[in-house]
Amino acid sequence: MAVAAKGLGLLGGWGDVGVVGGAAFVATMFESWLGATWQGGWITNEVVNFINTAVGAGLAIAGMGRLGQHTKYPIVTGTSVLGLRYNGGVMVAADTLCSYGSMAKYKDARRIRTVGPATLLGASGEYSDFQSIMDMLEGMEQQNANFDDGHNTDAQQTHSYLRAVMYQRRSKMNPLWNDLVVAGPNFLGLVDKIGTTYTDNFIATGFGSYLAIPILRKKWRPDMSEGEARGLLEDCLKVLFYRDCRALNRIQIAKVTEGEGAIVSEPYEIETDWSAASFATTKGGLEGDGGW
Amino acid sequence: GMSEFTAAETPASIAPPPAGFSFENVKRNASLASSSSGGAYTQAKAMKTGTTIVGTIFKGGVVLGADTRATGDTTVIVTACTLLKRMLFRYQGHVSAALVLGGCDINGPHVYQIYPHGSTGKLPYTTMGSGSLAAMSVFESEWKEDMTEDEAKGLVERAISAGIYNDLGSGSNCDTCVIRTDGSVQMNRGVLQENPVQPLRAAIKRSDR
Numbered sequence: 001m002a003v004a005a006k007g008l009g010l011l012g013g014w015g016d017v018g019v020v021g022g023a024a025f026v027a028t029m030f031e032s033w034l035g036a037t038w039q040g041g042w043i044t045n046e047v048v049n050f051i052n053t054a055v056g057a058g059l060a061i062a063g064m065g066r067l068g069q070h071t072k073y074p075i076v077t078g079t080s081v082l083g084l085r086y087n088g089g090v091m092v093a094a095d096t097l098c099s100y101g102s103m104a105k106y107k108d109a110r111r112i113r114t115v116g117p118a119t120l121l122g123a124s125g126e127y128s129d130f131q132s133i134m135d136m137l138e139g140m141e142q143q144n145a146n147f148d149d150g151h152n153t154d155a156q157q158t159h160s161y162l163r164a165v166m167y168q169r170r171s172k173m174n175p176l177w178n179d180l181v182v183a184g185p186n187f188l189g190l191v192d193k194i195g196t197t198y199t200d201n202f203i204a205t206g207f208g209s210y211l212a213i214p215i216l217r218k219k220w221r222p223d224m225s226e227g228e229a230r231g232l233l234e235d236c237l238k239v240l241f242y243r244d245c246r247a248l249n250r251i252q253i254a255k256v257t258e259g260e261g262a263i264v265s266e267p268y269e270i271e272t273d274w275s276a277a278s279f280a281t282t283k284g285g286l287e288g289d290g291g292w
Numbered sequence: 293g294m295s296e297f298t299a300a301e302t303p304a305s306i307a308p309p310p311a312g313f314s315f316e317n318v319k320r321n322a323s324l325a326s327s328s329s330g331g332a333y334t335q336a337k338a339m340k341t342g343t344t345i346v347g348t349i350f351k352g353g354v355v356l357g358a359d360t361r362a363t364g365d366t367t368v369i370v371t372a373c374t375l376l377k378r379m380l381f382r383y384q385g386h387v388s389a390a391l392v393l394g395g396c397d398i399n400g401p402h403v404y405q406i407y408p409h410g411s412t413g414k415l416p417y418t419t420m421g422s423g424s425l426a427a428m429s430v431f432e433s434e435w436k437e438d439m440t441e442d443e444a445k446g447l448v449e450r451a452i453s454a455g456i457y458n459d460l461g462s463g464s465n466c467d468t469c470v471i472r473t474d475g476s477v478q479m480n481r482g483v484l485q486e487n488p489v490q491p492l493r494a495a496i497k498r499s500d501r
Contacts, residue, residue, distance in 0.1 A: 215430075218454075239429050243425070243428060277437060278416035279415075
């Protein structure tokens with residue numbers, strides 16, 4: 001029955017099958033003993049069967065709790081990832097911070113990586129899940145290399161594959177907690193933690209959806225040069241650093257083009273301006289900033 | 293005639309209500325919601341409206357802006373920041389008003405943000421509402437010190453537009469208000485009319501036409 005349940009998708013993996021099967025076995029053993037010893041009088045056969053089922057269910061629930069945990073919340077997290085198409089290719093940008101709750105713990109985290117020669121993958125959300133996804137994809141790259149038949153996985157195929165992975169994990173109530181940006185020389189798409197996908201001329205995850213998308217909708221053009229595209233992404237990341245508490249002004253910009261394939265820049269700092277006198281000095285003779 | 297049906301003075305339902313909150317329906321609502329009314333009536337929840345509101349100082353005053361979807365009443369209540377925050381604090385956040393307060397006094401132009409629980413911030417520019425991030429992204433890209441009135445008005449209009457087009461809780465058109473240090477006030481209702489409602493209303497086929 002446990003194997004059938006796994007086949008129907010009710011159980012996640014073979015570990016869950018073991019838990020359920022084991023719980024059922026213990027429960028039936030207990031029922032045998034109970035029936036042989038105590039059955040009679042008010043403890044009828046129906047009562048004994050009920051106790052068997054209840055014991056089995058209780059053990060299975062306890063077993064699943066202690067042996068097979070499901071993702072409840074992310075721990076080490078990256079914030080927004082931005083992507084945009086320009087005249088010649090696609091660019092992806094992100095800062096190099098991974099936060100540990102409200103602590104800015106890892107300031108040199110690489111949240112954009114190349115997958116094969118011509119695909120970029122940027123991730124926000126749980127960093128360990130991104131690492132797990134990279135392991136998965138690098139395994140596929142190795143298989144491609146081993147086949148050595150001239151076929152490689154392109155960005156659109158990687159996007160579709162990740163969609164399947166993310167949706168399957170979501171269906172088992174144990175998601176990979178990421179929003180992913182996939183880019184190729186002529187492709188830009190997003191896959192989120194529940195397996196939603198879309199492609200567009202520009203993409204943003206996390207706070208970028210609220211702070212960067214309005215700017216991109218105003219300023220993006222299909223014929224932007226590489227320099228203009230980079231400037232626009234830097235402007236967006238600057239605004240994100242001003243207003244997103246989990247952002248950093250140390251960033252990476254990556255591009256993928258037909259001619260050069262996928263390249264990720266070294267991290268660098270962007271300039272921010274905190275000099276406005278109106279922020280420093282308040283008028284009206286009030287102490288502090290006039291607020292409390 | 294029947295004197296009980298002729299009102300000697302304006303009925304209370306038409307005259308403007310006195311200041312403050314009216315609690316005349318509390319008893320009625322409670323009895324309707326109770327089991328003695330047959331359980332058919334479920335009380336409607338208070339509506340939260342999204343909005344985009346912004347304010348910025350410039351060299352000669354302040355400019356305030358708002359989208360028109362949340363604007364209902366046209367009265368503009370001008371009260372000092374302290375009175376507002378004290379009142380909001382007393383209501384412990386149950387008065388769900390997030391405000392941008394702007395004005396000029398002897399010390400120059402000022403903009404405050406006031407939150408429903410009564411906390412305040414004094415800033416050169418601020419945004420509030422569900423569209424505040426869209427509007428703030430415009431401010432953070434383009435705000436500078438000592439703007440002229442036209443520059444400030446243009447910036448406010450662009451910030452409200454960002455809220456109108458990118459936030460689902462904001463929409464329609466933009467109102468602005470300029471309050472100058474010389475004491476003059478200019479209310480611009482519908483300064484941006486990019487989403488006119490009249491053609492949409494005219495297109496509805498009504499059965500009585």
